[in-house]
Amino acid sequence: MTASRAQPDIMARLLDEAAAAANSGEVPVAAAVTNAEGAIIALARNRMRENGNALHHAEILAIEAAMTRLGQDRLDGFDLWVTLEPCTMCAGAIAHARIRRLYFGARDPKAGAVESGVRFFDSAACHHRPDIYGGLSERAAAEQLQAFFAERR
Amino acid sequence: MTASRAQPDIMARLLDEAAAAANSGEVPVAAAVTNAEGAIIALARNRMRENGNALHHAEILAIEAAMTRLGQDRLDGFDLWVTLEPCTMCAGAIAHARIRRLYFGARDPKAGAVESGVRFFDSAACHHRPDIYGGLSERAAAEQLQAFFAERR
Numbered sequence A, B: 001m002t003a004s005r006a007q008p009d010i011m012a013r014l015l016d017e018a019a020a021a022a023n024s025g026e027v028p029v030a031a032a033v034t035n036a037e038g039a040i041i042a043l044a045r046n047r048m049r050e051n052g053n054a055l056h057h058a059e060i061l062a063i064e065a066a067m068t069r070l071g072q073d074r075l076d077g078f079d080l081w082v083t084l085e086p087c088t089m090c091a092g093a094i095a096h097a098r099i100r101r102l103y104f105g106a107r108d109p110k111a112g113a114v115e116s117g118v119r120f121f122d123s124a125a126c127h128h129r130p131d132i133y134g135g136l137s138e139r140a141a142a143e144q145l146q147a148f149f150a151e152r153r
Helices: A001-022 A058-070 A089-095 A139-152 B001-024 B057-069 B086-098 B137-150
Strands: A029-034 A040-045 A080-086 A101-106 A131-133 B030-034 B039-043 B079-084 B103-106 B129-135
Touching: A001 A029, A001 A040, A001 A089, A001 A101, A001 A139, A029 A058, A029 B103, A040 A058, A058 A080, A080 A089, A080 A139, A089 B129, A101 A139, A101 B079, B001 B030, B001 B039, B001 B079, B001 B103, B030 B057, B039 B057, B057 B079, B057 B086, B079 B137, B103 B137
Parallel strands: A080 A101, A101 A131, B079 B103, B103 B129
Antiparallel strands: A029 A040, A029 A080, B030 B039, B030 B079
16 A cells, blocks of 8 residues: 555654744644655645744645645545644645545644544534544654643743 | 624625625635724635635635734634635634634535534634624525525536
8 A cells, every 4th residue: 555655754754844843933733735646745834823824734734735736726636644633624624625535643632623522524514524544653743742832831 | 883883884795795706606705804893804705716726715815814914823803704604614714813703694504613513613622712693694695605506506
């Protein structure tokens, strides 16, 4: 399986990108859109502070960048990788973009919307449900977030 | 009450803006961000087709435009007006933006996320709940949407 071979590489790259976010004072989250061959089409990290925009989560920026690069209004057949369980806004965006598979790292019982919170993809209101693979590099992703918040306490 | 005096004017303006969206082949939805005095800071309509981006709902574009105009990463104390009940993505964005009051027109039992679907603002996962006023100019807003979809059937 292409996806499972690519998995450690992509998550390692995302953890590096999330570390760069932390160094800029952003909550360390990074996301990528990959095509069916596992090649990265777009890579993004949280830029809410840098861009002065509370909506600029890594997932939104990665999806927007992939759409722009591909000249497509949706991402049918493409996958989204992210170091943290997506929030409600991002889960909705993932459904609108018609993402094929969602791979995520740390679980987020507080603000997540996949396995936690509104569990959007399991709700009757969800018009597109990606295949979901949670808990990838979970310990590393969670430790990165914990370290970031511990420093700021 | 400033808000209630401004209400018919703002909804009428949004219905005109939504009609312009329909004329461009977009699902007719429009949104505005207003300040505490009821002045419009940003006005937007659906541009998913025009922008080639499934995430470019009127609410997202209005919030982004207001943040850019004000140079603020959130919209504490500002209100959002929209002709249709926001979807899950937009409800999440409204919470992230810390919108003070949400005014919406037609209810959307299928894709809405305020009174329908995941009812995000009533969920424990919601970190910011605006005051919510639904059903403004409801009949006109609903008829506009129905006419748009009837033409395309």
